[in-house]
Amino acid sequence: MLIGLTGTPGTGKTSASKFLERKRHWKVIHLNEMIKEEHLYTEIDEKRDAVIADMELVRQRLEKIIGGKENEVIILESHLAHYIADIVIILRVYPPELEMRLKARGYSEEKIRENIEAEALDVILVEAFEWCKKVFEINTTGKSIEETEQHIEKIMDHILSGSEEELSEYKPGSIDWIDLVP
Numbered sequence: 532m533l534i535g536l537t538g539t540p541g542t543g544k545t546s547a548s549k550f551l552e553r554k555r556h557w558k559v560i561h562l563n564e565m566i567k568e569e570h571l572y573t574e575i576d577e578k579r580d581a582v583i584a585d586m587e588l589v590r591q592r593l594e595k596i597i598g599g600k601e602n603e604v605i606i607l608e609s610h611l612a613h614y615i616a617d618i619v620i621i622l623r624v625y626p627p628e629l630e631m632r633l634k635a636r637g638y639s640e641e642k643i644r645e646n647i648e649a650e651a652l653d654v655i656l657v658e659a660f661e662w663c664k665k666v667f668e669i670n671t672t673g674k675s676i677e678e679t680e681q682h683i684e685k686i687m688d689h690i691l692s693g694s695e696e697e698l699s700e701y702k703p704g705s706i707d708w709i710d711l712v713p
């Protein structure tokens with residue numbers, strides 16, 4: 532079963548999924564790393580220090596990895612995961628907190644602005660609604676990486692139990708940063 536872990540860059544997908552990998556031994560695919568290492572991109576955006584993924588190549592590569600392993604739990608970790616997985620967990624963070632994390636990462640002013648605007652405007656949530664069958668959202672503001680990992684684990688266990696019950700705590704659309712939009 533493929534579960535996407537998505538969110539604006541800096542929301543903690545990589546950090547939290549590494550915890551999950553160690554704790555639950557679920558396979559995690561760090562898609563952005565794979566795209567770079569295996570050249571699954573169409574071009575390099577030097578200005579943004581990023582690559583433009585070739586989603587067709589990405590899908591083909593993932594089909595090869597996942598094919599025949601439908602019973603295995605696989606977490607696809609990337610800000611692109613919602614274009615591929617049917618069920619996704621979105622990590623959200625209050626934009627001023629995201630700004631601090633991205634500054635600490637040494638991102639350019641422009642890249643920081645683009646990302647905090649995307650977070651404030653729910654860009655990934657809107658895309659996930661369009662592409663996915665089931666969406667969960669976690670507000671990670673003020674939470675440690677370990678706490679975030681525990682919330683992901685709770686959702687994962689709920690999904691794996693096959694329960695149709697709604698997890699109201701993670702209902703998508705309940706996080707709202709709109710007051711921060713200039």
Ligand SMILES: Nc1ncnc2c1ncn2[C@@H]1O[C@H](COP(=O)(O)OP(=O)(O)OP(=O)(O)O)[C@@H](O)[C@H]1O
Pocket residue numbers: 538539540541542543544545546547563609610632636671674675676679
């Ligand atoms: N809950 C948290 N509290 C404080 N810092 C965090 C938290 N989660 C992640 N960080 C820090 O924020 C930075 C970005 O985290 P991480 O790489 O996990 O984000 P990401 O969502 O995977 O980003 P990307 O999409 O660019 O890979 C790292 O320096 C990490 O240590």
